[in-house]
Amino acid sequence: MALVELHDIRKTYRVGDQEIAALDGITLSIDAGEFLAIIGPSGSGKSTLMHLLGCLDSPTSGSLVIDGVDVSRASSNQLAAMRNAKIGFVFQSFNLLPKFDVLRNVELPMVYAGVPAKVRRERAMAAIERVDLLHRVHNTPLQLSGGQCQRVAIARAIVNDPKIVFADEPTGNLDSHTGEAILTLFRELAESGRTIVIVTHDNGIAARLPRRIEMRDGRIRVGVEAAVSATTPLISPAHPGEEAGA
Amino acid sequence: MNFWFGLLIGLKEISAHKFRSFLTMLGIILGVASLLAMFALTEGVARGMRENLAASGGVERVEINNKDPSEENQDLAFLSPGRTLDDAEALRKGAPLVSLVSPEMNLGNNTAISRSNITIRLATTGACPEYLEVGKYELAEGRMISQIDVDRVTRVVVIGASVAGELWPDTPDYVPLGEVIRINGVPYRIIGTLAYCESDAAKRKRAAGFSAVQDERRTRRMGKKKRVNRYDTYWQKNHAILVPISTLFNDFRTASNADGTPNWKLDRLSISVADLSLFEETLNQVRGVLERTHRGIDDFGFDTREEWFDNIESSVRATRTSGSLIAGISLLVGGIGITNIMLASITERIREIGVRRAIGARQRDIFVQIVVESGVIGFIGGILGLLAATGVIQLLIALSPAENAPVMTLSSVVVSFSFALGIGILSGLYPAWKASTLDPIEALRYG
Structure with a gap:
């Protein structure tokens, strides 16, 4: 069974008395261990899709199952628990807490998970080691470079051992050299079996990932799936503009 | 979320803005000090009168x-x-x-x-x-x-x-x-x-x-x-x-x-x-x-x-009631000050709140964090108020006649201090509610 399954997901916003469909019937599945890119210009709905996949928001209609849990009608607390246990986020602007040092930043998700302090420390140190920042453990984000900040953010995203990691334009604020290093880190994580979804508008990055989903006007664009795995369904000719459910 | 962690965040937030926090606490400090000084004065007068009566x-x-x-x-x-x-x-x-x-x-x-x-x-x-x-x-x-x-x-x-x-x-x-x-x-x-x-x-x-x-x-x-x-x-x-x-x-x-x-x-x-x-x-x-x-x-x-x-007791009670009303109002004003600053402080930290929500904080966790923070302000304000009160009372002792010297009783200390703490917590409720109901996506995009 796929790790993430979406069926006919719609998300509409109401602006005044006008309804705007940010997502207009998305059907998609992601398998465990996949390394994929969601691309599209701004306004294409890729951020909205990531928010739904990341349990930050609920769809207006449709069903969304993540790791066997139907989260399409989940409460705020259930969503928080999902985000805490099964999902990791990496943001374009790092979003570290500036007053805490690296260790505390990485520990933070485990604090909300109720992990005891000693275990928390061990696991945080392991995650920091994974991103090669052991020598900066007690620095605050303001004392780190952009690339180092993003590594801290990645350590924070993987520390709770989530099922899936979402990265929203992870190289957007970095120079190309540092960005390359971050992408390499993601690739290494993916090779070690982690499911990683990178949201970007940069085709150069997306082209190098095994699978790409291109968004346009709230739909998945047809015919651009780069890699078709065994479980990825064929594109249904009956419904152009949508990817048929499995 | 762990209570001690909330306390730590509160202390960190306060030490990051020492002067601002002090100004915020000032209302509580003055309120507690005046409440205690008032209690001590009336207690001193009551004791003096009772002693006189006994003598x-x-x-x-x-x-x-x-x-x-x-x-x-x-x-x-x-x-x-x-x-x-x-x-x-x-x-x-x-x-x-x-x-x-x-x-x-x-x-x-x-x-x-x-x-x-x-x-x-x-x-x-x-x-x-x-x-x-x-x-x-x-x-x-x-x-x-x-x-x-x-x-x-x-x-x-x-x-x-x-x-x-x-x-x-x-x-x-x-x-x-x-x-x-x-x-x-x-x-x-x-x-x-x-x-x-x-x-x-x-x-x-x-x-x-x-x-x-x-x-x-x-x-x-x-x-x-x-x-x-x-x-x-x-x-x-x-x-x-x-x-x-x-x-x-x-x-x-x-x-x-x-x-x-x-x-x-x-x-x-x-x-x-x-x-x-x-x-x-x-x-x-x-x-x-x-x-x-x-x-x-x-x-x-x-x-x-x-x-x-009976006359002594009733006049002391009347003085105490009106005095605590006045001191209570200044504590209340201090509480409003805390609410105000906490509102400003969460606006400053909307993004941080978004990050916390994104990595799994429930609404309740955010709520507790903010309330603990304002509670800590009330707590520290209460302690500083106690210190200020002991100073004020020393001054009053030097000024007042020996037999009516102000007396600080344990119960008045407990009452004033818990009042300060209570005001601190109460005044954090509204900002905490506001912070905890922020939409995580909006919060992450903010600023």
Whole structure:
């Protein structure tokens, strides 16, 4: 069974008395261990899709199952628990807490998970080691470079051992050299079996990932799936503009 | 989320903005300080009054006063002999609920007390042996007037603690037992001296190195006008001149009425109630006895300390209520200050809140974090307020009269402090609710 399954997901916003469909019937599945890119210009709905996949928001209609849990009608607390246990986020602007040092930043998700302090420390140190920042453990984000900040953010995203990691334009604020290093880190994580979804508008990055989903006007664009795995369904000719459910 | 972690975040947030946090706390600090100072002041006044009451005979003491007789008895008022020694005798024999009866005849405040060339002017009291116990006196040296002195009309005198110093100014701490002094020219032999009386606060002050007796002597020597209050219970007790009531009558009252007849009337009649739980019954018994000796004329009343005591309590309570209302308002204003700053602080941290939500914080976690933070502000404000209050109270102690010195009680500390903490927590509720209901996506995009 796929790790993430979406069926006919719609998300509409109401602006005044006008309804705007940010997502207009998305059907998609992601398998465990996949390394994929969601691309599209701004306004294409890729951020909205990531928010739904990341349990930050609920769809207006449709069903969304993540790791066997139907989260399409989940409460705020259930969503928080999902985000805490099964999902990791990496943001374009790092979003570290500036007053805490690296260790505390990485520990933070485990604090909300109720992990005891000693275990928390061990696991945080392991995650920091994974991103090669052991020598900066007690620095605050303001004392780190952009690339180092993003590594801290990645350590924070993987520390709770989530099922899936979402990265929203992870190289957007970095120079190309540092960005390359971050992408390499993601690739290494993916090779070690982690499911990683990178949201970007940069085709150069997306082209190098095994699978790409291109968004346009709230739909998945047809015919651009780069890699078709065994479980990825064929594109249904009956419904152009949508990817048929499995 | 772990409470201690919330506390840590709160402390961190406060230490990151020290001056701002201090300004935020200022309202709480001032509120707590004024609340405590107010409590201490009223407590000090109440204690002073209670001590004064106890020193002048306690609640069990009842004074029998002259009173205008009721309307229907007015024409017959002349039939009543008024308060006389007969009343005292009748009460001793006929009122078993009364433990002590102390009749007094007084010479006014200007009685000349002299020794060789020194004359001082004090009130002189003709008393019975019971006077010592009813008036809560203690003997320092010698003996008290005895019943034999009263029966045999001896010319003996017991003097208050400060009197010897004034009559023998050159020999401090002299115990003038056996010396003769003249009261309005009549010689009396000193048989006893009374122990020095002072309030607890004055006692403490003296222990710290001030001597009230020395103080008095110093001001006198320097020729300054004494700034003593002659109505002060302690002053009066230390300047007592006690002679047997019979001797005082014989020497000064046998022809003191305007028409040259003896004045049998008592100036004061005090009794001690044996059992406070039978207070009303005792008064009824006394009333019954006195109505007989006064020939049915109700020209006497009771001055009970109970009423005095109740008055003290109710006035203290009223002061305390209005005072805490005012201090409470300043605490409330402090609380509004906290709310305001917390609102500003969460606006500053919207993004941080978004990050926390994204990595799994529930709404409740954010709520707790903000409430703990404002609670910490209240807590620290409360502690600083306590410190400020101790300073203010020291100042007030230096300013106020010794017997009414402000007292900080544990209960007032607990009340003010928990009030500060409560205000801190309450004022965080609204900002916390606002922060916890932020949409995580909006919050992440913010700024």
